[in-house]
Amino acid sequence: MLEKIDLEKKMTKEDFKEKMEVLEIKAGKLQRECREAGIPIMIIFEGFRAAGKGNLINQLIRPLDPRGFQVFTTVPTKEDELHPYFWRFFTKTPPKGRIHLFDESWYQGLLSKTPVVSYDEVNQFEKQFTDDGNVIIKLFLCISKKEQKKRLEALEKEKASKWRVSKEDWKENKAYEEWLSAYDNMIVHTDTPYAPWTVVEAMNREYASCKILSTLISYMETALAKKKEGKVCEEPVNDFEPEGFDNGVLAGVELDKVLTREEYKEKRKNLQKRLSVLHNKIYKKRVPVVLAFEGWDAGGKGGAIKRLTECLDPRGYEVVPVASPNDIEKAHHYLWRFWERMPKAGHITIFDRTWYGRVLVERIEGFASKAEWKRAYKEINDMEEHLAKSGCIVLKFWMHIDKDEQEKRFTLRQETPEKQWKITEEDWRNRAKWDDYEKAVDEMVLRTSTDYAPWIIVEANDKLYARFKVLETVVEKLEEVLL
Amino acid sequence: MLEKIDLEKKMTKEDFKEKMEVLEIKAGKLQRECREAGIPIMIIFEGFRAAGKGNLINQLIRPLDPRGFQVFTTVPTKEDELHPYFWRFFTKTPPKGRIHLFDESWYQGLLSKTPVVSYDEVNQFEKQFTDDGNVIIKLFLCISKKEQKKRLEALEKEKASKWRVSKEDWKENKAYEEWLSAYDNMIVHTDTPYAPWTVVEAMNREYASCKILSTLISYMETALAKKKEGKVCEEPVNDFEPEGFDNGVLAGVELDKVLTREEYKEKRKNLQKRLSVLHNKIYKKRVPVVLAFEGWDAGGKGGAIKRLTECLDPRGYEVVPVASPNDIEKAHHYLWRFWERMPKAGHITIFDRTWYGRVLVERIEGFASKAEWKRAYKEINDMEEHLAKSGCIVLKFWMHIDKDEQEKRFTLRQETPEKQWKITEEDWRNRAKWDDYEKAVDEMVLRTSTDYAPWIIVEANDKLYARFKVLETVVEKLEEVLL
Numbered sequence: 001m002l003e004k005i006d007l008e009k010k011m012t013k014e015d016f017k018e019k020m021e022v023l024e025i026k027a028g029k030l031q032r033e034c035r036e037a038g039i040p041i042m043i044i045f046e047g048f049r050a051a052g053k054g055n056l057i058n059q060l061i062r063p064l065d066p067r068g069f070q071v072f073t074t075v076p077t078k079e080d081e082l083h084p085y086f087w088r089f090f091t092k093t094p095p096k097g098r099i100h101l102f103d104e105s106w107y108q109g110l111l112s113k114t115p116v117v118s119y120d121e122v123n124q125f126e127k128q129f130t131d132d133g134n135v136i137i138k139l140f141l142c143i144s145k146k147e148q149k150k151r152l153e154a155l156e157k158e159k160a161s162k163w164r165v166s167k168e169d170w171k172e173n174k175a176y177e178e179w180l181s182a183y184d185n186m187i188v189h190t191d192t193p194y195a196p197w198t199v200v201e202a203m204n205r206e207y208a209s210c211k212i213l214s215t216l217i218s219y220m221e222t223a224l225a226k227k228k229e230g231k232v233c234e235e236p237v238n239d240f241e242p243e244g245f246d247n248g249v250l251a252g253v254e255l256d257k258v259l260t261r262e263e264y265k266e267k268r269k270n271l272q273k274r275l276s277v278l279h280n281k282i283y284k285k286r287v288p289v290v291l292a293f294e295g296w297d298a299g300g301k302g303g304a305i306k307r308l309t310e311c312l313d314p315r316g317y318e319v320v321p322v323a324s325p326n327d328i329e330k331a332h333h334y335l336w337r338f339w340e341r342m343p344k345a346g347h348i349t350i351f352d353r354t355w356y357g358r359v360l361v362e363r364i365e366g367f368a369s370k371a372e373w374k375r376a377y378k379e380i381n382d383m384e385e386h387l388a389k390s391g392c393i394v395l396k397f398w399m400h401i402d403k404d405e406q407e408k409r410f411t412l413r414q415e416t417p418e419k420q421w422k423i424t425e426e427d428w429r430n431r432a433k434w435d436d437y438e439k440a441v442d443e444m445v446l447r448t449s450t451d452y453a454p455w456i457i458v459e460a461n462d463k464l465y466a467r468f469k470v471l472e473t474v475v476e477k478l479e480e481v482l483l
Numbered sequence: 484m485l486e487k488i489d490l491e492k493k494m495t496k497e498d499f500k501e502k503m504e505v506l507e508i509k510a511g512k513l514q515r516e517c518r519e520a521g522i523p524i525m526i527i528f529e530g531f532r533a534a535g536k537g538n539l540i541n542q543l544i545r546p547l548d549p550r551g552f553q554v555f556t557t558v559p560t561k562e563d564e565l566h567p568y569f570w571r572f573f574t575k576t577p578p579k580g581r582i583h584l585f586d587e588s589w590y591q592g593l594l595s596k597t598p599v600v601s602y603d604e605v606n607q608f609e610k611q612f613t614d615d616g617n618v619i620i621k622l623f624l625c626i627s628k629k630e631q632k633k634r635l636e637a638l639e640k641e642k643a644s645k646w647r648v649s650k651e652d653w654k655e656n657k658a659y660e661e662w663l664s665a666y667d668n669m670i671v672h673t674d675t676p677y678a679p680w681t682v683v684e685a686m687n688r689e690y691a692s693c694k695i696l697s698t699l700i701s702y703m704e705t706a707l708a709k710k711k712e713g714k715v716c717e718e719p720v721n722d723f724e725p726e727g728f729d730n731g732v733l734a735g736v737e738l739d740k741v742l743t744r745e746e747y748k749e750k751r752k753n754l755q756k757r758l759s760v761l762h763n764k765i766y767k768k769r770v771p772v773v774l775a776f777e778g779w780d781a782g783g784k785g786g787a788i789k790r791l792t793e794c795l796d797p798r799g800y801e802v803v804p805v806a807s808p809n810d811i812e813k814a815h816h817y818l819w820r821f822w823e824r825m826p827k828a829g830h831i832t833i834f835d836r837t838w839y840g841r842v843l844v845e846r847i848e849g850f851a852s853k854a855e856w857k858r859a860y861k862e863i864n865d866m867e868e869h870l871a872k873s874g875c876i877v878l879k880f881w882m883h884i885d886k887d888e889q890e891k892r893f894t895l896r897q898e899t900p901e902k903q904w905k906i907t908e909e910d911w912r913n914r915a916k917w918d919d920y921e922k923a924v925d926e927m928v929l930r931t932s933t934d935y936a937p938w939i940i941v942e943a944n945d946k947l948y949a950r951f952k953v954l955e956t957v958v959e960k961l962e963e964v965l966l
Contacts, residue, residue: 004932004940006735120603181934188864188933193857199730199929214725242697247682252489374676381671446682449487450671451664457487 002184009201016206023213024063030220037227038096040134044105047141049169050151051202059209069099082344084390085116090339095331119189130194132333141202145176249445255461264464271471272311278478286345288392292354295399297427298409300460304470322353359444377447388452399460485667492684499689506696507546513703520710521579523617527588530624532652533634534685542692552582565827567873568599573822578814602672613677615816618706624685628659732928738944747947754954755794761961769828771875775837778882780910781892783943787953805836842927847919860930871935882943
């Protein structure tokens with residue numbers, strides 16, 4: 001792609017001034033409209049070294065309201081390095097109505113000698129955002145070998161800018177042709193209909209500035225027009241499971257497993273001791289751990305989590321209770337608030353309810369459209385695979401009780417004053433939708449049970465057995481990896 | 484996914500008979516409706532050995548009109564093996580209104596010890612068909628280790644069926660757990676919203692039969708309902724290039740290159756000699772070669788092709804002239820007719836006009852929707868990469884002349900009786916859209932110029948120079964690979 005580009009595009013200063021005046025007014029107006037319309041925009045800048053990213057970003061943001069955008073650079077922080085690669089980007093994605101600019105981006109992960117992500121992962125990463133209504137503008141700034149050399153020399157000549165030229169810059173210039181080919185490959189494999197590349201001829205700054213601002217304007221206009229049409233065009237979804245032929249996971253679970261208090265005490269003591277040792281190892285070996293809990297209301301999530309945390313060092317774990325998203329969370333992609341809380345290396349995060357809300361409550365209550373929850377299976381699998389690939393241990397527990405047991409527990413809660421806070425009208429409403437939930441759980445467990453992030457169905461009619469099974473599973477899985 | 488499935492689903496014979504009677508009538512009726520509606524359907528059967536694929540396929544097709552479906556097995560023919568992996572499948576995809584059943588499919592390419600395709604390639608392969616209106620039903624037949632063993636033993640016991648059990652069958656049974664995990668991984672990574680998997684519990688044949696037929700019915704009903712709604716929901720497309728900032732490829736091409744007849748003769752002689760030698764090598768080394776020609780009307784494609792073929796052994800090459808698709812071709816995916824003609828190993832195919840019609844004439848005349856031609860860039864890149872990965876040399880030529888030169892040639896054609904057949908009203912109509920075409924060519928060359936399948940812009944105002952450049956490029960590229 002790149003070698004075909006005629007780089008010698010120019011614009012006179014007068015022409016530039018005249019055009020920019022018009023464009024800047026337009027851009028400011030469109031930014032306000034996009035904010036009102038709640039359109040999130042990501043603009044990423046990639047390109048040759050010394051192509052002028054910094055300058056062009058500055059030029060671009062000039063006409064924008066500073067309360068509406070933010071610029072991010074990719075020099076990774078310590079915190080970034082303790083998380084999976086996409087963490088640093090996912091957590092920086094814009095909420096509705098804002099513009100986030102990236103001075104280099106996730107594409108750096110493709111360009112390093114040992115790529116940390118694949119083309120496919122990058123495409124999927126972007127797709128989940130465009131599916132969610134984001135506009136992604138990908139700019140590649142291109143200059144010639146000669147021009148790059150000229151600019152590096154000019155920078156080196158000035159005392160004030162000498163420090164800005166690195167060995168890496170010169171290396172790229174020497175191996176310009178190889179870099180051109182590497183960039184080209186990157187572009188070709190990630191040039192998708194939903195997030196295409198725009199190659200910007202950056203030899204002449206006026207031309208480049210003007211083209212970038214015009215591109216942003218064109219994107220904003222299109223996005224606004226689509227929004228006004230109200231044509232939310234979703235990927236077609238196929239209905240595949242005829243009535244009466246579900247694969248049925250929960251139906252096959254035998255719920256009669258029990259433990260006596262003595263058995264439980266003994267086992268617990270032993271397991272908690274082992275877990276305590278393991279927690280140290282987790283920290284020393286810098287392994288992140290995610291323990292995700294879902295289950296029927298009154299299924300015993302809280303109790304199981306408590307038995308886990310009793311023997312953990314509080315500095316090394318966090319319990320994240322998940323309720324309905326707040327306004328800030330709602331303004332982001334539904335996975336954003338979970339990415340935010342993912343453990344750093346050496347830490348455990350326990351989620352009391354999880355991102356699976358998307359395919360459970362959001363599916364059943366209609367908070368997510370069919371297209372949205374159907375594609376969530378793959379989005380979630382992708383996220384968990386990314387965590388697992390970065391060394392994270394991911395275990396997911398479904399606390400399973402039957403309908404009768406739930407009724408018993410609900411009634412007990414209602415009749416016991418100190419437990420009354422645990423039961424609400426909503427619990428009863430959810431209970432009335434038991435069959436819908438069972439279907440959703442079946443499909444969820446099937447479509448997201450993976451080697452790298454397995455679901456464990458916990459037979460939880462007997463609380464002691466359930467707590468034991470959770471403890472045992474965690475200990476055994478951790479020992480498998482750590483010992 | 485698979486390990487969570489409760490395999491012990493059953494159906495009594497009576498129940499089965501009763502249900503099937505109703506389902507079969509329904510299926511027959513829906514098949515007719517789908518044929519009328521022009522919906523193409525692919526049903527693929529994957530699963531454990533001895534899961535009963537053959538039987539279940541037979542059971543499924545019983546109620547169908549045999550003029551409307553076809554069954555394919557994947558034992559590759561000699562012809563298949565001489566082509567890139569997807570060739571054998573692409574060429575067997577159904578035209579509008581027909582059902583093609585695959586007894587094992589492209590997933591075999593994922594399951595071999597050294598996979599010949601990636602998850603991503605498989606997903607893209609399927610997506611281009613669902614994007615094009617195909618229904619893809621993917622069935623995975625699952626049985627337990629014990630059941631598989633029982634079936635293999637039963638088959639071996641009978642003289643008539645003994646031959647059907649192979650070493651590979653027993654190997655799979657011995658390593659059942661590993662296969663389960665391999666199948667599981669395959670399913671998880673290819674379980675997409677547009678082509679999800681249906682896992683069929685195949686321990687009980689009645690249950691499995693009934694579930695499969697019900698699944699087909701459910702897919703057909705959904706597809707028909709969508710068709711009736713007329714809701715063709717296409718992937719959103721982003722407009723990225725603001726007016727006046729095209730990357731402009733053609734504008735930068737210098738058309739003043741010429742050759743005297745003497746120079747040309749000498750060069751041609753030398754190049755044709757080398758090409759003749761290379762053609763032998765191509766055959767011996769079993770390298771397939773694709774030479775694709777596009778260009779302005781009267782740009783000199785024919786002449787350039789003639790100078791190439793003059794020195795080729797006619798048994799080793801084919802020239803494919805491409806016109807508007809005929810009815811059969813129109814009933815398929817637009818790439819189908821080109822896949823059909825792709826060269827086998829050791830052969831050269833020269834296309835006089837190509838699949839790029841999708842982003843040229845079909846774009847400009849509105850035969851393809853914007854979403855269709857926009858996604859074609861990636862579809863075409865994927866196809867060409869697949870060819871290249873299989874060892875194919877792919878070169879693409881754009882025969883470039885300017886507007887004045889075209890007018891001269893048109894006029895000459897009109898005034899020369901023996902050339903009059905070469906010029907039609909349509910040529911003049913196309914010429915009137917020169918600017919639109921130029922824009923489309925610019926974008927095409929940019930978005931589909933790749934390392935593995937480069938575009939060569941041929942400066943063709945001078946016919947001799949153009950012929951020389953084509954010859955020289957072909958010879959040099961072939962020598963690069965073959966010598």
